[in-house]
Amino acid sequence: MNEQATKRLTMAQAIIAFLKNQYVERDGREQPFFAGCFGIFGHGNIAGIGQALQQMPEFRYYQARNEQAMVHSAAAYAKTKNRLQTFACTSSVGPGATNMVTGAALATINRLPVLLLPGDIFARRNVAPVLQQLESEHTQDISVNDCFKPVSRYWDRIMRPEQLLTALPEAMRVLTSPAETGAVTLALPEDVQTEAYAYPDAFFRKRIWHIPRNRPDRHSLEQAAAWIRASKQPLIVAGGGVLYAEATDVLQDIVDQAGIPVGETMAGKGSLRFDHPLNLGAIGATGTFAANRVARDADLVIGIGTRYSDFTTSSKTAFQNPEVHSININVTPLDAYKQFALPLAGDAKVTLEELLTLLDGYSVDPNYRTNAEQLHTAWEEEVERIYTIRNTPLPSQGELIGAVNELSDPSAIMEYGYSCMGYEIAGGLGIKMAAPDHDVYVMVGDGSYLMMNSEIVTSIQEHYKLIIVLLDNSGFKSIGALSRSLGQDGFGTRYVYPHNGRWPTDAAGADVQTLPVDLAANARSLGAHVIECKTYADFVAALNTVQTTDRTSVIYIQNDRYVAIPNYEGWWDVPVAEVSEMSSVQAARAEWAAMRAVERYFLEQ
Ligand SMILES: Cc1ncc(C[n+]2csc(CCOP(=O)(O)OP(=O)(O)O)c2C)c(N)n1
Ligand SMILES: [Mg+2]
Numbered sequence: 001m002n003e004q005a006t007k008r009l010t011m012a013q014a015i016i017a018f019l020k021n022q023y024v025e026r027d028g029r030e031q032p033f034f035a036g037c038f039g040i041f042g043h044g045n046i047a048g049i050g051q052a053l054q055q056m057p058e059f060r061y062y063q064a065r066n067e068q069a070m071v072h073s074a075a076a077y078a079k080t081k082n083r084l085q086t087f088a089c090t091s092s093v094g095p096g097a098t099n100m101v102t103g104a105a106l107a108t109i110n111r112l113p114v115l116l117l118p119g120d121i122f123a124r125r126n127v128a129p130v131l132q133q134l135e136s137e138h139t140q141d142i143s144v145n146d147c148f149k150p151v152s153r154y155w156d157r158i159m160r161p162e163q164l165l166t167a168l169p170e171a172m173r174v175l176t177s178p179a180e181t182g183a184v185t186l187a188l189p190e191d192v193q194t195e196a197y198a199y200p201d202a203f204f205r206k207r208i209w210h211i212p213r214n215r216p217d218r219h220s221l222e223q224a225a226a227w228i229r230a231s232k233q234p235l236i237v238a239g240g241g242v243l244y245a246e247a248t249d250v251l252q253d254i255v256d257q258a259g260i261p262v263g264e265t266m267a268g269k270g271s272l273r274f275d276h277p278l279n280l281g282a283i284g285a286t287g288t289f290a291a292n293r294v295a296r297d298a299d300l301v302i303g304i305g306t307r308y309s310d311f312t313t314s315s316k317t318a319f320q321n322p323e324v325h326s327i328n329i330n331v332t333p334l335d336a337y338k339q340f341a342l343p344l345a346g347d348a349k350v351t352l353e354e355l356l357t358l359l360d361g362y363s364v365d366p367n368y369r370t371n372a373e374q375l376h377t378a379w380e381e382e383v384e385r386i387y388t389i390r391n392t393p394l395p396s397q398g399e400l401i402g403a404v405n406e407l408s409d410p411s412a413i414m415e416y417g418y419s420c421m422g423y424e425i426a427g428g429l430g431i432k433m434a435a436p437d438h439d440v441y442v443m444v445g446d447g448s449y450l451m452m453n454s455e456i457v458t459s460i461q462e463h464y465k466l467i468i469v470l471l472d473n474s475g476f477k478s479i480g481a482l483s484r485s486l487g488q489d490g491f492g493t494r495y496v497y498p499h500n501g502r503w504p505t506d507a508a509g510a511d512v513q514t515l516p517v518d519l520a521a522n523a524r525s526l527g528a529h530v531i532e533c534k535t536y537a538d539f540v541a542a543l544n545t546v547q548t549t550d551r552t553s554v555i556y557i558q559n560d561r562y563v564a565i566p567n568y569e570g571w572w573d574v575p576v577a578e579v580s581e582m583s584s585v586q587a588a589r590a591e592w593a594a595m596r597a598v599e600r601y602f603l604e605q
Helices: 011-019 046-055 067-080 101-109 144-151 161-175 218-230 240-244 248-258 289-297 348-358 366-387 397-407 423-434 446-451 455-461 477-485 519-525 536-545 583-596
Strands: 006-010 022-026 029-032 034-039 061-063 086-091 114-120 154-157 183-189 196-200 207-210 234-238 262-264 279-282 300-304 325-330 342-345 440-445 467-472 529-533 553-558
Touching: 006 011, 006 046, 011 034, 011 046, 011 161, 011 183, 011 196, 034 046, 034 067, 046 086, 046 114, 061 455, 067 086, 067 101, 067 114, 067 423, 067 455, 101 114, 101 144, 101 183, 114 144, 144 154, 144 183, 154 161, 161 183, 161 196, 161 207, 218 300, 218 325, 218 342, 218 348, 234 248, 234 289, 240 248, 240 348, 248 348, 262 289, 279 289, 279 366, 289 366, 325 348, 366 397, 397 440, 397 467, 397 536, 423 440, 423 446, 423 455, 440 446, 446 467, 446 519, 467 519, 519 529, 519 553, 529 536, 536 553
Parallel strands: 022 207, 034 061, 034 086, 086 114, 114 183, 154 183, 234 262, 234 300, 262 279, 300 325, 325 342, 440 467, 467 553, 529 553
Antiparallel strands: 006 196, 022 029
16 A cells, blocks of 8 residues: 555645646756736636645736736747746636637747636536537537647546646656657646545655756757858758757857858747847848848758748748758757758757857858958948838838837837737737836737727736837728738728728728727727837937836827838738639739749758
8 A cells, every 4th residue: 555645635725736836947047937827716716726825825826817928928938038038828618728728829820838727618518518618529528728738738528536647747858858848738627626536745846857958969969060161151040949958158169160151030030139130130020131042043052950840941941952952950840851951950958059069160251251251341321211201191110119129228128929919018028027018019000909909907916017019000000011012902901981981992091081099099998008209309208208107108109000010021921812802902912922933942952
């Protein structure tokens, strides 16, 4: 008979008691893995996880306004902490749970750890259907929480309290694995949450999960060094993995020593200082001409911590050298093998350290280096040109972004929300919670603001000051431009009244009836300090004023819908209708077909 000491806890209490004792350690630095639990209570979690959080206040509970938002906050927090710390998120059953699906997808796609604890339908079933229960004629073993399966890296439904003893260690293995991390979902039937079980005391002992820095295969590493030495025009594509692995210093060492220029992905922004002479800026569809020109002719692409999304590769048109081949440094084999690359499956920091030694004495041709540096300078001049546009009557988005860039503290944090509308404010909150000593600037469009502005309230409740720059252009400037490029004239992208049952496109110009929406008043009603601006000068003044405001502040300004920047030789495959009665669409289709023909496979090795 096993005489283990035990403690009777509800399943929900056991979860919280377990989570608060999970730590991670990397490079000798140890910290708790969970910063607490976001949650919104309903019948699916109030008496279970809600009661447990109440009983264990040392595991801090944070109230959110919207379940999607709290998962965004958790993911942004985890990103800022280089994935070494995150939040649990608890929701009720049904709509509270499915509200988290978008957040789960965002976290998993971006390889960011979040632990989701949605309430689930009764395991004992006698009272079914519980309010909001999805029913099926072919099984009773289904609920809306099954929607989390494809967007979770680990998914489980806890039908008996003792299942935690094997489920929670699995959840932690996945959450703390640099290669596997993403959303982890434990669906918790509302009755089982409240049921007690005699859990072994040992289950609740402090556990430290070592975050490994795996090294790639030695042979492959030597081959990679030989490829780099043999290359004439190598290019580094730096992704989020550089940041998560804290490999920025060694990346700079390699760049300085070998003279290889760098293009950055969205998640990799900041891998190398923006003013480093070999930083060519963003690469791909949303990239700079500097990075895109070097990419076009590169004979060797060295991807580091990138998943090669279509933005990065200009939909597989970015690399046009017929001989081009790739080396991928990535902790995740799925990514390491992309583009038929030589895979260096390992942690970016230790891999680059080993590569640095193997490349001792190697440097690119001085002309190649000089050319890249000149492109860097030319790009800086182009940025300056955009920043100094003074468009009237409404300022351009570019000059406003420039003002924020120039007037914010160099250590301030701005975050790109993976192009998920609704992410910005919730994500900004997570970042501020992770880096409370830094200014956090949230730049958000009117469309995205209208989708989810709710966490302004949470930021005020928890005294986390955000600086929100709200750029109002009465609709979707970005998708409006995309629409025009597809020959569709901005259809459905303006916030105006329909006219005689039809949607005014851009052809209607100013001859439209705008909506009676006052976003500044909306922000004020949520408790924010709001500064309304009309001109660029007002905007600059507001950016100074917000330095001293005492709470979340919103700088509201209208901006021009049409002033745009060029595409800088990047491309994005958005397929155009093959047949259409609109001649503008036919013309766009012809243009698209020409670019589509340039898309390529990578088969060189
Ligand atoms: C949740 C979600 N829905 C739809 C989209 C597609 N989309 C991308 S940008 C955009 C418009 C954003 O408008 P706004 O926030 O006002 O910014 P603007 O483009 O006007 O600068 C849309 C609809 C998306 N990225 N995310
Ligand atoms: Mg807009």
